[in-house]
Amino acid sequence: MVEKHDEMGSLFTFIKGQVNKLPISESKKNKMLDQLLKLKTMTVDAREPRIALVGRRGSGKSSLINAMFGQERQYVSPVKSGTGKGKWLWYPSDSQPKIRLLDSRGLGESETPTEDYEEETPMDELIKAVTEEQPDVFLFLIKAKETDSRIEEDLQELSKLRKIVKDKHHYDVPVICVITQVDELDPPHYKQVPFDAHPKKKQHIDEAIGLMAKRFKESEIPLLNIIPICSYIDFDEKGNIEYDMRWNIDLLSDYLIEALPSEAKLKTAKAIQSQFVKKKFARTIVGTFTAIASLIGAEPIPFADFPILTGIQGLMIVVIGFIADKDINTKTASEFITALGINVGIGLLVREGVRAAVRFIPGAGLAVSGAVAGAVTYGIGQAAIAYFIENKDMNQAKEAYKNANKQYKNEDIDS
Ligand SMILES: Nc1nc2c(ncn2[C@@H]2O[C@H](COP(=O)(O)OP(=O)(O)OP(=O)(O)O)[C@@H](O)[C@H]2O)c(=O)[nH]1
Ligand SMILES: [Mg+2]
Numbered sequence: 001m002v003e004k005h006d007e008m009g010s011l012f013t014f015i016k017g018q019v020n021k022l023p024i025s026e027s028k029k030n031k032m033l034d035q036l037l038k039l040k041t042m043t044v045d046a047r048e049p050r051i052a053l054v055g056r057r058g059s060g061k062s063s064l065i066n067a068m069f070g071q072e073r074q075y076v077s078p079v080k081s082g083t084g085k086g087k088w089l090w091y092p093s094d095s096q097p098k099i100r101l102l103d104s105r106g107l108g109e110s111e112t113p114t115e116d117y118e119e120e121t122p123m124d125e126l127i128k129a130v131t132e133e134q135p136d137v138f139l140f141l142i143k144a145k146e147t148d149s150r151i152e153e154d155l156q157e158l159s160k161l162r163k164i165v166k167d168k169h170h171y172d173v174p175v176i177c178v179i180t181q182v183d184e185l186d187p188p189h190y191k192q193v194p195f196d197a198h199p200k201k202k203q204h205i206d207e208a209i210g211l212m213a214k215r216f217k218e219s220e221i222p223l224l225n226i227i228p229i230c231s232y233i234d235f236d237e238k239g240n241i242e243y244d245m246r247w248n249i250d251l252l253s254d255y256l257i258e259a260l261p262s263e264a265k266l267k268t269a270k271a272i273q274s275q276f277v278k279k280k281f282a283r284t285i286v287g288t289f290t291a292i293a294s295l296i297g298a299e300p301i302p303f304a305d306f307p308i309l310t311g312i313q314g315l316m317i318v319v320i321g322f323i324a325d326k327d328i329n330t331k332t333a334s335e336f337i338t339a340l341g342i343n344v345g346i347g348l349l350v351r352e353g354v355r356a357a358v359r360f361i362p363g364a365g366l367a368v369s370g371a372v373a374g375a376v377t378y379g380i381g382q383a384a385i386a387y388f389i390e391n392k393d394m395n396q397a398k399e400a401y402k403n404a405n406k407q408y409k410n411e412d413i414d415s
Contacts, residue, residue: 007318007329008044012036015311022308024299035292041262042288043319049264050088050133051256052102052173054158055141060180060231061103064141065091067231067249068256069099069271086125088133098271102129123157130161134169137176137259138162144182144228147208147215155219162221174259175221178252179208179228183245193247195230224259227252253277269323278323278389285323286381289316290374290408297373309373313337316377317384324388339394340383340401342376371409379405 019032053061070092086104090097104126120128140158142151158175165173182195185204196202205228216223227248234243253272257265269281293312296305314333321328328336382404387397 008315008322011311011315011318011330012040012044015308015315018308018311019296022299022301022305024301028299032292032295035288035295038262039288039292039315042266042285043315045263046266047263048097048100049260049268050100050102050136052104052130052135052138052161053141054104054138054154054161055178055180056146056154059141059143059146061139061141063231063233064139064178064180064229064249064252065099065101067229067233067246068253069273086122086129088129098267100133102126102133102135104129123160126157126161127164130165131168134165134171135173136261136264137174137256139176139178139256141178141180142212144179144185144205144208147179147211151215152219155215155221159219159221172222174224175216176224176252176255176259177212177216177226179205179212179226181230181232182208182228182247183230183232191245193230193245195228195247225255227255250274250276254280257281266319266322270325275389279385282320282323282381282385282389285319286316286378286385289313289381290378293377294370294374298370300369305373309377310334313377313380316381317388320381320384321388326388328388336384336387337380340380340398342380342401375405375408378408 016033016036019029019036022029022032053065055061086102088100088102091099091101104122138158138161140154162173162175165171182201182205183191185195185201185208187198187200190198190201192198196205209226209228212226213223216226229249229252230245230247231249232243232245233241236242253274254277257268257272257277260268265281269278272278289312293309296308296312299305314330314337317333317336318328318330321333379401383397383401386392386400387394392400
């Protein structure tokens, strides 16, 4: 893990150094450096996410984490009755620290801990935990069949925790409300995914969402979203999936990544066990790289932009490999570009040729070369997604490159 970061770090340092050397105005340079800084936050500065789970006993916190991040039931709540509530821990384990989790069972269940030496209430412990370490997001879990139960107190405490984080860390923690176990809603015999395909079931899901929206509004807690889910999954003795009733886990994972601060997104996407979610996040990454590439390509600085563009494309591939949880370094990244058959020398000639040609059309030169740099970068990005995330072969990756390249030129994709 450390090496990959060094890899990203050294590529980034190289790119930045090259940009600094460009013979262009300070203002243009600063615009590029601004964009690069955004990229740095997402990649070089990437850290593990800190996810705070709020929900009563049995609301499905452990199951949700397993459904999103693990292929088997690795995470059983460390909390038996009454001890060690509300402490940060590493998921899946201290030796594999992928996700920082706060399992804050016991909000609203304000009975005192059973361990006699422990004077603190669960809330005291939670306050301590969020004071010491700022949560990036709160996931508030409630069972679908309990959306009408007494939860005012839980919401009050959630509100209090948010306020503490705001005062202490100056951070407005986003909240996502997760309605769990929707399979249990009436009619209970209907256990098919997607659950909202059944009109009656859909109606009950919608009612639960409406109710939670109202309750959050009454407690004046800003909500990012309310997602109904099912995280039920069963394994046989060999660890193979026997039943998979997971529903909306991808959707929730997607919102989770969106809710996280920039520096916590990448490692979350890497940890999430869903090709769909990885792909979606990788696409936004490609968009960012493409935008920077076209910004740099748009400068009429023949040849000087070439190492920068190559560096950007290399970093992009390393980052996509990271999301796919594969071991990619600068060397394998450049081998990938070569294998795609993008002949670097010819590519350069084409670009300079284009530049020379458009010199006759006043004002058009900048846009064309920026578009070429954008199209190539976009194409390489899509090819890397196909190859590393979708596990397609090199021919399919080449196809993805060609299609994306064409698509970029036709549709004027940016951001
Ligand atoms: N039917 C159904 N059962 C579920 C679902 N998700 C979890 N369960 C079951 O609900 C029970 C509680 O789930 P957990 O994930 O352990 O809940 P928890 O919030 O971690 O509970 P504590 O750690 O005790 O606070 C388990 O028996 C799960 O198998 C679901 O989507 N549908
Ligand atoms: Mg648990």
